[in-house]
Amino acid sequence: MPDYVFEPGPRPTIPVQGTDKLFPVRRVYCVGRNYLDHIVEMGNDPNREEPFFFQKPSDAIVPLGGKVPYPPLTKNFHHEVEYVLAIGKEGFEIPVADAGSHVFGVALGIDLTRRDLQFEARDGGRPWEVGKAFDHAGPCSAIKPLNGGPVPKSAAIKLSVNGAVKQNGDIRMMIWNADEIVAQLSRSYRLMPGDVIFTGTPAGVGPLQRGDKIDASLEGIAELHVEIV
């Protein structure tokens, strides 16, 4: 055993559906601007550009949702429901045609965002981290393993707050589909088993308050329930 100066603590994990096994999380990548209707609602240019990526810390993952504390410093805390890919095989510069073989499974996540801090950073030419990479910023459902099958390209994705539907889209509306995202991301980074990718959100993002109950679903793949406390 290495002689640590203190115990390093557990590795973040996400349960795998249908088993008692855990998926050990290495990195959490997120895609910005991947649905046309969300690009328009944010006031950005709707022309198809290369996808861009940012990260959340792996310990921001909240496996299976549950209670999420309202984060500090924000007055505009937003939900973004997202289709999540879980990488199971190493790869660099992965061709689109091979991308599916690198995906262990799929899940449903919420890219929680301190929108006011994100926009202050963006408008000041600073990194987005303060708006995106805070504690508890990534609730995620259990992972549905694909067992070598194709990565889903079509499924309804929904999020409601206190029973009112706020986001209602379909992952086939993604500008860059799952295979293209894996291929693109692997041009910047060597993807490794344990990497998780939040693939962007459809329109309808909006504010959350303490006490709000979030119900999210990805058709045929997962459900996720979160309460803001």
Ligand code: MN
């Ligand atoms: Mn997002």
